[in-house]
Amino acid sequence: MVFKEEKLERIEKEKQAFEARMEKSRQKRPEQRELFTTGSGIPVKTVYAPDDIKDLEYLDDLGMPGSFPFTRGVQPNMYRGRFWTMRQYAGFSTAEDSNARYRYLLSQGSTGLSVAFDLPTQIGYDSDHSMAQGEVGKVGVPVDTLADMEILFDQIPLDQVTTSMTINAPASVLLAMYIALGEKQGVSADKLGGTIQNDILKEYIARGTYIFPPKPSMRLITDIFDFCSNHVPKWNTISISGYHIREAGSTAAQEIAFTLADGIAYVDAAIKKGQDPNVFGERLSFFFNAHNDFLEEVAKFRAARRIWAKIMKERFGLTNDKAMMLRFHTQTGGSTLTAQQPENNIIRVAFQALAAVLGGTQSLHTNSMDEALALPTEKSVGIALKTQQIIAYESGVCSTVDPLAGSYYIEALTKALETQALEYIEKIDEMGGMLVAIEKGYVQQQIQDAAYAYQRAVESGDAVVVGVNKFQIKEDNSGRELLRVDPSVGVRQVTKLNAVKAGRDNLKVKATLEDIRKAARDEGTNLMPLILEAVRCYASEGEICGVLREEFGEYRENIVL
Amino acid sequence: MSERKIRVVVAKPGLDGHDRGAKVIARAFRDAGMEVIYTGLRQTPEQIVETAIQEDADAIGISILSGAHEHYFRTIIDMLKERSAEDIIVFGGGVIPENEVPSLLEMGAGAVFGPGTPTTESIEWLRKAVEAKRAKEVQS
Secondary structure, three states: OOOOHHHHHHHHHHHHHHHHHHHHHHHHOOOOOOOOEOOOOOEOOOOOOHHHHOOOOHHHHHOOOOOOOOOOOOOOOHHHOOOOEEEEEEOOOOHHHHHHHHHHHHHOOOOEEEEEEOHHHHOOOOOOOHHHOOOOOOOOEOOOOHHHHHHHOOOOOOOOOOEEEEOOOOHHHHHHHHHHHHHHHOOOHHHOOEEEOOOHHHHHHHHOOOOOOHHHHHHHHHHHHHHHHHHOOOEEOEEEEOHHHHHOOOOHHHHHHHHHHHHHHHHHHHHHOOOOHHHHHHHEEEEEEEOOOHHHHHHHHHHHHHHHHHHHHHHOOOOOHHHHOOOEEEEEOHHHOOOOOOOHHHHHHHHHHHHHHHOOOOEEEOOOOOOOOOOOOHHHHHHHHHHHHHHHHHOOHHHOOOOOOOOHHHHHHHHHHHHHHHHHHHHHHHHOOHHHHHHHOHHHHHHHHHHHHHHHHHHHOOOOOEOOOEOOOOOOOOOOOOOOOOOOHHHHHHHHHHHHHHHOOHHHHHHHHHHHHHHHOOOOOOOHHHHHHHHHOOOOHHHHHHHHHHHHOOOOOOOOO | OOOOOOEEEEEOEOOOOOOHHHHHHHHHHHHOOOEEEEOOOOEOHHHHHHHHHHOOOOEEEEEEOOOOHHHHHHHHHHHHHHOOOOOOEEEEEEOOOHHHHHHHHHHOOOEEEOOOOOHHHHHHHHHHHHHHHHHHHHHO
16 A cells, blocks of 8 residues: 555554543453453454554555456456346256256345255265165255256256256266256256356365375365366366355364365375366366455455455466455355254344455355254245345445455454465465365364364353344244155155166176276276266266265275364 | 362363353363363263263253254263163253243253353252252151
C-alpha cells in the first residue's frame, strides 16, 4: 500500500498512544477475554490500521480479479457475470427417491447437482456385500450399476446440468457410468460438465472412505486426469478437499496447508507420468469449508488462492494462467451445527454462506438446520437453498468483486494465514511430501490435537456454543419431522441388482473384468477405457472394485490417536 | 488397595469414517485415567467383540454417525450374549435420533450420548456403570 513515510510514522505513534490508553483502561475495566484470537488461534488486535499492511503491494499481492495471483477472485467480474453455482449435496434411500429430490432442487432454483452416495458405494461394495449390511441408502444413494444411474438422472439431461459426484476411491467407476449414461442420452463425453471428488489423500487423513493403498490410488487418479484431458475436457477431474480436514478439527491455516500440500502431491504425480500441468492444471478444483469465524474464513479463501497461484507459477513453472487458478466449491461447516435448538443452525449457515460468497467461491452447498439429527427434509433443504438466493438477490454483496479487499484487518489476516500455511507446507516438504507426512501420522496428529484443544475449550466454557454450553433451553425434539430411510431399502436394492445381473450378457461382463485385471497389473495402461467398457455392459461397481482390490490390495489405516 | 483401571474399547463399526468424536472421547477417557483401546475404522462386530474379550474390557463404546446404529448395536449386543460376555457394558454415541435411543437401550445399551454431550458426562457415567458392574461381580 502506498503510504507516505511520515504519515505512517504519525499513525504508528498514534497507535502506540492508543494501545497505552487501552492498557490503562483494561486495568480498570477488563475486557471480555484476556486474549482475543480467531477461531484458529491467531491473535486479534483491538484495531487494525494502515501500518498493519504497510508492506502490502496492490499489484503483486492482490492484483485485479482474474489476474495473477488471483487473490481477489478467479474471474474479472465474478458474480456480476454469473452467481456461484447453488449446488446442494443430496442423495438417500434409492435412485428414485434421490432423483425426485434432484428435480425438486432444480425446480427450486438450484443451478447444479451434487450426488451423495451411500457408504457401500463410496467404498466399492455392492449393496449385497456383507459389509453393506445396515448401510445401504443411509447416507446417500446406492449405485451398483449403470441401471441405477439411469434412474438417478431420469428426466435430467446431462448436456444441460453440471454434476458433482462425491466419490473418491471408486471415482473412475462412477465417472465411467456418468459417461456411459451420457452416451445413452446422446450426449458425447466432450460435452459433459461436472466434478468428481477423487481426492484419496484426504480420505487417508480425515474422511475414511479409502479402498486401495496410496500407490495404486494415485495411479487411478492420474489415469483419470489423462483420460479427461483427452476425452472429457470440461470435467473437473478432482476436488482437492480441505472441507473434511477442517471438519475433523483442523485450524483454518491447517485447512489451507494440508489441502494445498495434497494438491502438490497430485500435480507431482501427474507430472511424473509425463502429463503437462499447463493442461491438466486447468481442470483441478478445490473444496473448502465455510466455518464460524466469519472474517477469518474470508481471509482464508483469499490466502488459498494467492498461495496456490504462486505454487503453480514458481514451484511448477506453469505459464498458463488458467491452470494457476484455484477454483473452489464450498460447504458450510457441518460440525458447527447443533442438535440443540436446530433453528439456530439456519443463522449459523447464513453467516458461513456469506463468508464463502465474500471469499469468492465458485459453487456452494448450504447445510440444513437438521444437519446434526438426520439427512435433510424437503423443507429444511429448501430453507438452506433460499439462504443462498437471499444472499445472491437481496444482500447487494454480489454487485462488486472482493468488497472486503483493502480492509486493514482482512489483508493482515490474509497475510497471517498465508504465512502460517506456508510454514506447514514447508514442514511437509522437509518430511518428503504429503504421502510421507501421512504415513508418519504428522497430518493426522496435528488435526487431532486441534480437535482436542477445541473440545477442551468448549467444556471449559472458553468457547461458547449457543444453546449447547450457554443459553440452553429444555427441548423436546421428539415431534420434529426428520428424514427416515426405510429399512427395507437394502433388500429392495439387492433385488434390483440381481435383476440387472440376470438380464445382462454375463460372458461379456466377465471378459471386461478380465481386461481390467490385466490392465491393473500394467501401470502404463490407462484403466479408464476398460472400466468404461465394463460399466457399459452393466458390470457392477462391486465387481470392478473387487478385481482392483485383488490386484491392488487394501489400505491399512495408520491409527493416530 | 488399588482399584483396577477401567478398560474401555472405543469402536468404529462398519463403513462410517467419521472418527473425530471417537478419537476425542478416547483421549478424554485416557486423560481421565482409563485404559483405552481404540479400534480404528472398518471394524466388523466380530472384530469388536473379539477385541473387547481379548482385552478384558469393562465396556465397549460404539461410535456411529452413518445411520446404521440399529444394526450395529443389535449385532454387537447379540454377539456378546452368544459369547457369554454380556457383562461387558455397551454404550455409544454419534448421530442417533433421540426417538431411536429408547430401542437401543431396550436392546441392552447402557447409554447413548448425543451431539454436544460433554466428555465429563460420559466419563462420569462410565465410572458409575463400571463400579456397579464390579460390585455385582464381587457379590456373585
